[in-house]
Amino acid sequence: MMAERQRRKPGETREKLMSAALTLVGKGRHFASLGIREVTRQAGVVPTSFYRNFRNMDDLGLQLVDELGLVLRRMMREAREHVSQADKLIEESVDIFISHAQANRSFFLFMAQGLAGESRAVQEGIRSEMRFFASELANDLRRLRLVDHLSDSDLDMTSDLVVRSVAFSLTDLLGVSAGDDYQIDQIRKRTIRFLQLIFVGAANWNSVSQ
Amino acid sequence: MMAERQRRKPGETREKLMSAALTLVGKGRHFASLGIREVTRQAGVVPTSFYRNFRNMDDLGLQLVDELGLVLRRMMREAREHVSQADKLIEESVDIFISHAQANRSFFLFMAQGLAGESRAVQEGIRSEMRFFASELANDLRRLRLVDHLSDSDLDMTSDLVVRSVAFSLTDLLGVSAGDDYQIDQIRKRTIRFLQLIFVGAANWNSVSQ
């Protein structure tokens, strides 16, 4: 008696394994504590198959970081398309961020875990995605000419701080259950205020210091 | 042949186990991936002893959070004592933070990991320590009368943002090797600029929005 062996597409098992790992993370497990057997079991695949696709768990983590990059780019594109009026820019961006964080909960959980994770490579990968995100944000801000008085390096710093603040709100967001609308709205409001405070700082930056 | 059994003090093994876990974290392991046997081995103690002191690894993690609270309070006290001139407040505080982060590297690694960790209880404990820290900071700022124009809730928000920014810099700091003075100085400068930006924002908060 042979379990069906169809091999429809190359890389099918690979995706099953990656989403199995994400599923486990979504269930509250920490990526660093996942084992090969556990992931293959969740994927409905025999343990040996793992080695056909990945060298070890760190390798799988690295490939998850790549996919995370795609998720972030999608989010960025949607934010750009929705920037209708400049005065609602912050609110709308935060809303898009929150909806993406909920739609890709496991991905963002993985990201939050990886920032202080076990694998240096994964850590560096996530950090690099965040830097990219911040530099894109700096470009957008420059294009919108809302902060013309800032030097490039000050603009980079501002974007960096924005991205970090949002990333920290992310860990708040992932801590509450997905249906808790009251708490989610609290986090939303707080994040918006953080960003407003930062932009007020940026608007008055040169006039005060440096 | 009996290994020495002296039992000098009650709770001696308990401390050995806790610092063994910290040591492993300091060596790059993630707390969530530590096992009971591994910790007892590092502590030079037989596995059974673990159960005399903790119910499971989460329990140990919770008790580490308590000790982390002490570390943070020490840091806060030192910062308060060193606040000589108000205009150097940010620089001096960041310096104290950096030196404490290096002196208690494993503790802060544990903290950074726990923020997105596996145990909800540990997560909440660390978050609560950060909230406490932020509220103490708000008290200090109120006392110094540097931000008199802010409402209590705006002051709380500002302190919260400050603490989060510093906490994020912490993960930068823990990512570089302890001797890399150049990178450490970069992080120091960037953190200082973040805080300056936030305080510029706070100084101009009411005049612009809300």
Add this chain to the structure above:
DNA sequence: GTACTGTGTGTACAGTTGTTCACTAATGTG
């Protein structure tokens, strides 16, 4: 059609894991 390669399967094994149990020595209390 035949051979090769890539990707899946099943079996196997030694090492590690968490946890239980019965035991023993040191300490504090009366």
Add this chain to the structure above:
DNA sequence: CACATTAGTGAACAACTGTACACACAGTAC
């Protein structure tokens, strides 16, 4: 001093772990 309590020990166990090996089948190249 006797005695209960506490905090350590070592041996045992079944369950699980990562990894290796030989094998099977689909697809492609010749």
